[in-house]
Amino acid sequence: MQYITDVREAKEIDRMTIQEIGIPSMVLMEKAALAVAGCVKSNAAPESHVLAVCGMGNNGGDGVAAARMLWEDGYPVTVSLIGNEENASEEMKKQLDIARKLGIHICTGLPSGEYDVILDALFGIGLSREVTGEFADAINWINEQDALRFAVDVPSGVNASTGEILAVAVVADFTITFGTNKRGIVLFPGCNYAGNVVVADIGFPKKVVEKVLPRTYTLTREDAMEMMPPRILRSNKGSYGKVLVIAGSPEISGACYLSAAAAYRMGCGLVKVFTAAENGPVIKNLLPEALVKTYDSELDYTQSLNRFDITKSLQEEIKWATCIVIGPGIGTAEPAGIMLDEVLKEKNKAVVIDADGLNVLAKKETYFVKREDGTRKICLPENVVLTPHLQEMTRLTRFELPVIRAKIVEQALLSLESANCQTLVLKDARTVVTDGGEVYINTIGNNALSTGGTGDVLSGMIAGLLAQGMRPTKAAVLGVCLHGLAAEEYVRRKGGRYSMMAGDLLDMLQEILPK
Ligand SMILES: NC(=O)C1=CN([C@@H]2O[C@H](COP(=O)(O)OP(=O)(O)OC[C@H]3O[C@@H](n4cnc5c(N)ncnc54)[C@H](O)[C@@H]3O)[C@@H](O)[C@H]2O)[C@@H](O)CC1
Numbered sequence: 190m191q192y193i194t195d196v197r198e199a200k201e202i203d204r205m206t207i208q209e210i211g212i213p214s215m216v217l218m219e220k221a222a223l224a225v226a227g228c229v230k231s232n233a234a235p236e237s238h239v240l241a242v243c244g245m246g247n248n249g250g251d252g253v254a255a256a257r258m259l260w261e262d263g264y265p266v267t268v269s270l271i272g273n274e275e276n277a278s279e280e281m282k283k284q285l286d287i288a289r290k291l292g293i294h295i296c297t298g299l300p301s302g303e304y305d306v307i308l309d310a311l312f313g314i315g316l317s318r319e320v321t322g323e324f325a326d327a328i329n330w331i332n333e334q335d336a337l338r339f340a341v342d343v344p345s346g347v348n349a350s351t352g353e354i355l356a357v358a359v360v361a362d363f364t365i366t367f368g369t370n371k372r373g374i375v376l377f378p379g380c381n382y383a384g385n386v387v388v389a390d391i392g393f394p395k396k397v398v399e400k401v402l403p404r405t406y407t408l409t410r411e412d413a414m415e416m417m418p419p420r421i422l423r424s425n426k427g428s429y430g431k432v433l434v435i436a437g438s439p440e441i442s443g444a445c446y447l448s449a450a451a452a453y454r455m456g457c458g459l460v461k462v463f464t465a466a467e468n469g470p471v472i473k474n475l476l477p478e479a480l481v482k483t484y485d486s487e488l489d490y491t492q493s494l495n496r497f498d499i500t501k502s503l504q505e506e507i508k509w510a511t512c513i514v515i516g517p518g519i520g521t522a523e524p525a526g527i528m529l530d531e532v533l534k535e536k537n538k539a540v541v542i543d544a545d546g547l548n549v550l551a552k553k554e555t556y557f558v559k560r561e562d563g564t565r566k567i568c569l570p571e572n573v574v575l576t577p578h579l580q581e582m583t584r585l586t587r588f589e590l591p592v593i594r595a596k597i598v599e600q601a602l603l604s605l606e607s608a609n610c611q612t613l614v615l616k617d618a619r620t621v622v623t624d625g626g627e628v629y630i631n632t633i634g635n636n637a638l639s640t641g642g643t644g645d646v647l648s649g650m651i652a653g654l655l656a657q658g659m660r661p662t663k664a665a666v667l668g669v670c671l672h673g674l675a676a677e678e679y680v681r682r683k684g685g686r687y688s689m690m691a692g693d694l695l696d697m698l699q700e701i702l703p704k
């Protein structure tokens with residue numbers, strides 16, 4: 190597991206390390222500078238002309254110190270100062286003093302020469318407002334140069350908490366970030382500016398990081414493998430749970446197949462599909478391993494007798510199941526609403542609501558708390574997992590899509606009534622999973638996933654893990670991570686991102702899951 194900090198958490202780690210533990214700020218700065226210089230030496234030619242563009246905060250101090258280390262190693266170095274030196278931080282003043290005593294070339298404002306390497310040390314986590322004036326000019330100038338760009342801590346101009354661009358930002362080839370990865374360079378659009386990210390250990394004590402306990406984290410492939418539910422030697426199909434997939438409609442059968450097949454591929458014991466009668470033969474043919482139960486989609490479900498029948502039939506299946514998926518391809522017609530209400534009466538078994546299940550949910554006011562501005566919090570118990578993409582999220586919460594897109598972590602948290610309620614899987618290029626407590630940001634996967642049906646596969650995968658006894662949030666995090674790994678495996682094996690279809694993920698699960 191890798192922690193990802195926002196600005197508040199990163200500043201708190203700095204503060205505690207310096208003030209409470211007593212490691213001097215200059216010591217941290219020297220280590221940060223060593224990491225920057227090391228990254229330059231590993232990636233740029235030995236004769237490279239280096240320019241360090243430095244602001245007046247401690248990010249600038251890192252830049253001056255890194256420039257000095259490269260100068261000591263024989264690189265031709267210039268330091269360019271942007272901003273009023275009178276306002277420089279104490280550490281920045283000390284670094285400038287050292288550099289001047291050594292005779293390193295320092296200029297005020299942007300130089301006229303050409304450089305092979307630029308260190309971007311204008312702003313780090315101290316950036317607090319839109320970039321304008323000479324700072325914006327400096328960033329634009331840096332981006333215009335034909336040079337390798339190394340960003341110190343974060344590319345200047347990127348909001349290190351949200352990934353938003355504060356007017357303009359450096360487009361880096363490398364970002365050397367200190368202690369922990371930063372949310373703003375993991376999330377879009379900030380991650381597009383960061384290039385290759387190196388997380389450098391500069392000596393923040395583990396104890397301090399764990400005390401601050403950053404809210405967000407991400408997983409590696411190894412973490413995911415360790416989280417997999419165990420396979421027991423003496424087991425049978427009853428050992429790994431039963432998934433009920435309530436999905437499909439007369440027009441759509443594929444979604445239901447993909448979800449059900451994914452649940453099986455994750456290792457659950459049995460899958461039963463509850464679907465419209467038109468789908469029965471299709472599912473039996475595509476997935477003979479699944480049990481199938483159907484309802485008559487042509488009946489008038491405003492009639493209480495028909496409502497009674499479908500509810501009764503569904504109640505039996507819910508009783509049978511260990512966990513439930515509702516939504517893939519289910520449509521928004523009357524039966525979907527009746528079935529969703531029935532499923533939501535279940536408080537002890539895990540329930541995944543996906544796709545049209547979410548659109549039907551969005552119309553049911555009883556599951557929401559309205560705010561004065563018209564936006565809503567979702568109020569469901571902790572056995573429920575919701576898997577909206579951004580468009581579905583706007584229907585659920587009534588927040589505008591650009592607002593959700595700009596602050597995806599904050600929006601995920603805002604949509605929850607309180608901690609320990611439903612788990613939210615907010616799907617995007619960086620999917621966020623949270624139950625109001627910790628926040629998982631998925632960094633695994635690729636744009637091969639941007640194709641129809643991959644969401645259906647994800648809902649089935651999460652259900653497959655739930656059936657094996659995983660807690661809802663854990664199952665959602667692991668499901669999202671494995672889904673991304675399957676897409677990466679496809680691209681690795683097939684060599685391209687264009688041709689993948691959702692069904693290919695099912696095959697890739699066989700390749701990535703533990704043997
Ligand atoms: N001792 C520490 O606290 C350490 C800090 N480190 C470095 O220090 C950085 C944080 O340093 P600071 O807190 O000094 O902050 P920064 O160096 O990121 O920038 C802060 C300065 O920029 C100004 N500023 C903010 N937004 C601006 C804008 N839009 N236009 C113009 N000026 C703006 C602020 O008023 C302040 O003077 C980290 O990102 C990291 O690079 C590292 O050296 C590790 C140790």
Ligand SMILES: [K+]
Pocket residue numbers: 248309310311312313340341342343344345
């Ligand atoms: K920077």
